[in-house]
Structures are given as structure tokens and as C-alpha cells.
Amino acid sequence: xxxxxxxxxxxxxxxxxxxxxxxxxxxxxxxxxxxxxxxxxxxxxxxxxxxxxxxxxxxxxxxxxxxxxxxxxxxxxxxxxxxxxxxxxxxxxxx
Numbered sequence: 001x002x003x004x005x006x007x008x009x010x011x012x013x014x015x016x017x018x019x020x021x022x023x024x025x026x027x028x029x030x031x032x033x034x035x036x037x038x039x040x041x042x043x044x045x046x047x048x049x050x051x052x053x054x055x056x057x058x059x060x061x062x063x064x065x066x067x068x069x070x071x072x073x074x075x076x077x078x079x080x081x082x083x084x085x086x087x088x089x090x091x092x093x094x095x
Contacts, residue, residue, distance in 0.1 A: 004043055005079050009066060010051055011043035012059065014076045036076075037061055038089070048082045056089040 005011050015038045020026050037059045041051055051057065065078035 002043075003067075003069070003077070003079070005045040005048075007045045008047045008082045009045045009079050010041050010048055010082055010085070011077055011079050012039040012057060013042050014039040014078060016075070037063065039078075042077065045082075051082055051085055051088065057085045058087040058089065059084050060086045 003011050014036050017027070017036045039057060039059070041053055041055045041057060044051060044053060059080060063078075063080050063084040065080050067079040068076065070076050
């Protein structure tokens with residue numbers, strides 16, 4: 001299945017957040033939601049201007065996805081408005 005956002009929306013594959021920290025503490029659902037605000041843009045709508053395919057982005061903490069889906073590999077994808085992107089992550093030394 002392919003998802004193609006319309007207008008100002010983008011499809012973001014969220015980073016996987018473990019259920020447990022490195023020290024062995026289990027994360028509750030609210031802590032996982034707070035940590036799950038980074039991902040990779042995998043599709044963009046026609047009215048998106050500041051984000052490109054493949055960009056690594058940070059979403060606002062209180063983003064409200066328009067749609068959420070999990071694929072067979074348990075990867076989570078969300079469709080959000082471009083305005084929910086508060087930063088684009090880049091490698092050090094690049095502009």
C-alpha cells in the first residue's frame with residue numbers, strides 16, 4: 001500500500017521507541033509519546049514547501065496526526081500538517 005498525502009500534509013515514519021530504557025526502566029505510554037516525535041519524511045503533499053523527502057524531522061510535542069498506520073514490520077507512520085514540523089535535523093557541517 002502506498003500513501004500519498006494531499007495539500008500541506010506529510011507522511012512521517014516515526015523512529016522506533018523501545019519499551020525499556022538502557023538502564024532497564026519501562027516507559028509508560030505518555031513517555032513513549034513524548035519520545036516519539038522524530039522521524040523521516042517518506043511522502044509529501046503538493047502544497048509542502050519547507051520539507052523534502054528523506055528529511056529527518058522533529059515534530060511538535062503536541063502534534064495531532066490526521067492518520068496513523070503501522071505496517072507489517074511494526075513501523076509506525078503518521079500524516080501530519082507541515083506546520084507540525086518544528087525542526088529539520090541535518091548532519092554537522094552541512095547547511
